[in-house]
Amino acid sequence: MTANDKSGGLAMAVLNAIQNPVVMVDANGHIAFANWEAEAFFGASATHLARYRISTFIPFGSPLLSLIEQVRERRAPVNEYRVDLSSPRLGQEKLVDLYVAPVLSQPGNVVVVFQERSMADKIDRQLTHRAAARSVTGLASMLAHEIKNPLSGIRGAAQLLETAVTDEDRALTRLICDETDRIVSLVDRMEVFSDERPVDRQSINIHSVLDQVKAVAKAGFARNIRITENYDPSLPPVYANRDQLVQVFLNLVKNASEAIGERSDGEIQLTTAYRPGIRLSVAGSREKISLPLEFCVHDNGPGVPSDLLPHLFDPFITTKTNGSGLGLALVAKIIGAHGGIVECDSQASRTTFRVLMPMSKETALEDAPLPKSTGTN
Numbered sequence: 001m002t003a004n005d006k007s008g009g010l011a012m013a014v015l016n017a018i019q020n021p022v023v024m025v026d027a028n029g030h031i032a033f034a035n036w037e038a039e040a041f042f043g044a045s046a047t048h049l050a051r052y053r054i055s056t057f058i059p060f061g062s063p064l065l066s067l068i069e070q071v072r073e074r075r076a077p078v079n080e081y082r083v084d085l086s087s088p089r090l091g092q093e094k095l096v097d098l099y100v101a102p103v104l105s106q107p108g109n110v111v112v113v114f115q116e117r118s119m120a121d122k123i124d125r126q127l128t129h130r131a132a133a134r135s136v137t138g139l140a141s142m143l144a145h146e147i148k149n150p151l152s153g154i155r156g157a158a159q160l161l162e163t164a165v166t167d168e169d170r171a172l173t174r175l176i177c178d179e180t181d182r183i184v185s186l187v188d189r190m191e192v193f194s195d196e197r198p199v200d201r202q203s204i205n206i207h208s209v210l211d212q213v214k215a216v217a218k219a220g221f222a223r224n225i226r227i228t229e230n231y232d233p234s235l236p237p238v239y240a241n242r243d244q245l246v247q248v249f250l251n252l253v254k255n256a257s258e259a260i261g262e263r264s265d266g267e268i269q270l271t272t273a274y275r276p277g278i279r280l281s282v283a284g285s286r287e288k289i290s291l292p293l294e295f296c297v298h299d300n301g302p303g304v305p306s307d308l309l310p311h312l313f314d315p316f317i318t319t320k321t322n323g324s325g326l327g328l329a330l331v332a333k334i335i336g337a338h339g340g341i342v343e344c345d346s347q348a349s350r351t352t353f354r355v356l357m358p359m360s361k362e363t364a365l366e367d368a369p370l371p372k373s374t375g376t377n
Contacts, residue, residue: 019276021037027107030054033046034049063080098114151184213270217250225257228267237360239358240338244338251330260299275292290358294354312328313331
């Protein structure tokens with residue numbers, strides 16, 4: 001093997017390791033090279049792609065074609081953001097950022113890098129959710145100090161009145177006590193947001209957590225709903241607080257069961273998988289946290305209204321008649337405190353809450369397993 005062969009093989013390995021689709025377009029507009037991610041993006045092998053011009057695979061009139069011509073003429077790279085490549089071939093909602101650069105050693109050839117916006121947008125929304133949770137933290141602290149004390153006095157006065165009023169009026173004093181208890185309960189739930197103590201974490205087997213959640217759900221609110229699992233048995237431990245993870249997934253499974261309602265074919269599926277490539281920047285540093293562990297709760301309920309979806313994890317947002325809108329905000333806070341992200345994808349009869357989290361610190365990245373999955377019922 002020559003030095004050129006070795007360097008060419010290394011370049012191919014590097015390009016195939018990149019988690020973004022990368023293609024090289026020759027002077028005639030044909031796709032001269034496509035990495036593995038590009039094959040998945042276009043739904044065709046590199047050999048098949050090489051038979052056609054890139055215009056065959058993208059929507060008519062796409063700005064990508066003019067960008068390629070611009071780079072050829074100027075011999076300088078360009079970036080373009082939020083380019084819509086949606087089509088029957090590529091799929092709906094195919095929004096991408098583009099980086100187009102000339103190959104200086106091969107005049108007329110250009111390299112195109114596609115960055116799908118879906119994950120980037122989700123991470124941006126997740127950071128917004130964290131900011132919203134922090135904003136409610138101050139409100140929670142204020143409510144705890146400024147509302148609970150007067151409520152205690154109101155309840156005490158109502159109890160004293162209850163001993164001195166008629167039976168007809170006693171119902172009113174009972175109503176006062178019940179309503180003050182309800183408000184105190186709401187404030188107690190909000191106080192959780194003001195708890196900024198460091199999370200006590202250790203290596204946790206996520207499957208034991210999900211099994212506990214399933215057992216609790218089947219014994220109570222989801223007794224009439226089929227719950228299935230599709231776990232990756234080789235998944236490494238997650239670095240987390242067990243009790244808080246139980247709280248998170250109980251909340252998600254309870255939401256799923258309430259969405260399903262009385263449907264006779266209602267089903268909740270719990271899945272785990274290893275997804276390398278997701279890295280989240282840490283504010284105030286150059287560090288990036290890898291989030292390869294994916295835990296999902298799927299349900300076949302009616303789905304989340306599209307106008308509500310971007311704000312689902314904000315405090316006080318709910319579709320329930322008597323809901324407080326704090327459950328999913330608390331989920332976002334807990335997962336954010338663990339250095340992870342949580343998102344929701346929803347359409348009719350298929351809603352997925354996806355949690356991405358870091359591995360245990362004791363598990364080295366190079367020891368991470370290859371993705372594989374088994375299913376059990």
